[in-house]
Amino acid sequence: RIGLFDETFVNRMNKFVFVIPLPVLLFQDIAKIDIYEAWDPKMILFCFAITSLSIMISVLLSRFLHPSDIQGEFIQASYRSSAALLGIAFIKNIYGNAGMAPLMIIGSVPLYNVMAVLVLSFTRPGQGKMDGQALRGTIRGVCTNPIILGILAGMLWSVLGIPQPAIMEKTVSSLSAVATPLGLMAMGASFN
Numbered sequence: 001r002i003g004l005f006d007e008t009f010v011n012r013m014n015k016f017v018f019v020i021p022l023p024v025l026l027f028q029d030i031a032k033i034d035i036y037e038a039w040d041p042k043m044i045l046f047c048f049a050i051t052s053l054s055i056m057i058s059v060l061l062s063r064f065l066h067p068s069d070i071q072g073e074f075i076q077a078s079y080r081s082s083a084a085l086l087g088i089a090f091i092k093n094i095y096g097n098a099g100m101a102p103l104m105i106i107g108s109v110p111l112y113n114v115m116a117v118l119v120l121s122f123t124r125p126g127q128g129k130m131d132g133q134a135l136r137g138t139i140r141g142v143c144t145n146p147i148i149l150g151i152l153a154g155m156l157w158s159v160l161g162i163p164q165p166a167i168m169e170k171t172v173s174s175l176s177a178v179a180t181p182l183g184l185m186a187m188g189a190s191f192n
Contacts, residue, residue, distance in 0.1 A: 023150025047107025
C-alpha cells in the first residue's frame, strides 16, 4: 500500500516462495515425522474427500459465472487454501509442532496443486478441445510442480528414514523459515 514493493518485485517474490521455500517447508514437515507411526489412512482419506468435495462445489458454482473467462480463477480461489503457508505456521506458533498437519498436507495439498494445474489448463480462455500438446503440457505441469515434488521428496525421506546431515538440516530449516513471512508479504502487497 505504501509502495515499498512494486508489482514486478511482488511477482518475483511470490514465484520464489512457491518454487523454493514453500516446497522446502513441506519437505521439512513431512521428512521429520516418523511416517510409519504417524500414518493415519482415515485422516488422509478424510482430507482428500473434503478437498475433492470443495473442488466439485467450486466447479458447479463456476457454471453460473458471467463472463465465463474467469471460471478457472474462481474455481481455484474457491477451493484452494493457504494450509501449507498459513496453517502450519499457526499450528507451530500455537502448539510448538505441526502435529497432524503433515498428514493433512499429504491428503490435501497434492490434490490442490494437481487440480490447480488441471483447472487452469481446461478453463483457459480460448481453450478449444484438449489436444495432445495441451494434455502433455498439463501432465508436465503436474509432474514438475515444486510443491508436489517437495511433498513427494519429504515422504520418500521419511519412509527411508534417512537422517539429514547438519548442513542440510540447517539449510532446510533456514529456507523453510522464510516461506511464511515472504508469502505473507507477497500476499499483502498484491492486494488491490
